[in-house]
Amino acid sequence: MQLQIECNSLKQGSQACCVCSQLFELGQAKIILCDEQGTARGEVCPSCVHNGFDWIKQEFESSTSLRKIAYNRYRPTKLEVPVTA
Numbered sequence: 001m002q003l004q005i006e007c008n009s010l011k012q013g014s015q016a017c018c019v020c021s022q023l024f025e026l027g028q029a030k031i032i033l034c035d036e037q038g039t040a041r042g043e044v045c046p047s048c049v050h051n052g053f054d055w056i057k058q059e060f061e062s063s064t065s066l067r068k069i070a071y072n073r074y075r076p077t078k079l080e081v082p083v084t085a
């Protein structure tokens with residue numbers, strides 16, 4: 001996990017934080033959370049940045065595993081549609 005700071009000139013408005021899922025206003029710089037492969041995982045809001053990198057890492061990893069569980073649990077199951085002639 002690593003944080004990257006990028007200049008933000010394209011996006012405006014609000015963005016959901018990839019750690020706490022809160023919407024925050026985009027500033028002139030954006031902080032992106034990247035994994036070990038350098039793949040961007042999403043943007044981090046200022047309040048998460050304030051909590052520190054170790055906290056972000058911990059939160060992100062736990063929220064990712066929670067999301068996986070939720071995804072598996074709520075994955076749409078095949079609907080039995082009654083066929084009427």
Ligand SMILES: [Zn+2]
Pocket residue numbers: 017018019020021022044045046047048049
């Ligand atoms: Zn956040």
